[in-house]
Amino acid sequence: MTTRDITLIALFAALTAVMAVFPPIALPILPVPITAQSLGVMLAGGILGAKRGGLAILLLLVLVAIGLPLLSGGRGGLSVFFGPTAGFLLGWLVAAFVIGWLTEKYWDGLSFVSATLICVVGGIGVLYAIGIPGISLMAGVPISKAFIGSVTFIPGDIVKALVAAAVMVTVKKSYPIIGQAA
Numbered sequence: 001m002t003t004r005d006i007t008l009i010a011l012f013a014a015l016t017a018v019m020a021v022f023p024p025i026a027l028p029i030l031p032v033p034i035t036a037q038s039l040g041v042m043l044a045g046g047i048l049g050a051k052r053g054g055l056a057i058l059l060l061l062v063l064v065a066i067g068l069p070l071l072s073g074g075r076g077g078l079s080v081f082f083g084p085t086a087g088f089l090l091g092w093l094v095a096a097f098v099i100g101w102l103t104e105k106y107w108d109g110l111s112f113v114s115a116t117l118i119c120v121v122g123g124i125g126v127l128y129a130i131g132i133p134g135i136s137l138m139a140g141v142p143i144s145k146a147f148i149g150s151v152t153f154i155p156g157d158i159v160k161a162l163v164a165a166a167v168m169v170t171v172k173k174s175y176p177i178i179g180q181a182a
Helices: 003-021 037-048 050-065 078-082 086-105 112-139 143-174
Strands: none
Touching: 003 037, 003 050, 037 050, 037 086, 037 112, 037 143, 050 078, 050 086, 078 086, 086 112, 112 143
């Protein structure tokens, strides 16, 4: 791992943390707020690739675990890993890795459409596959209620996927990070 890799990992951990500045939108159905931070997850994987993108989110989660208030609403500390958002936090790590892996796999033909699909698969599909059971388990709600409540997140997540895809394609054209030798 190079100094450049470490710098990029730290930069995208910070970028995802900064997205916590946008106020969370609380939903009456679920104890999980709508935040902008999943956009940072999509960007980390889509711009840095699987390894560096996953490490960026892992770094963020370690900083949260030691108590830094880097999550939306100024939350931090170990308690967030035992609350209703725990599944989504774990899902961020897996989603960044999957988005990065898919981006690397389809790098040569990456277009706005393929980048959007990658962000939808990783940033919505994978994230929800881990986050919804996490809500059910940690909040003690039936999985059906967690699933139905999570549907309200989809429009915003699609917008985030579109934004991330546009940035991914722009970065690929102007300053590709993934296609370069590490």
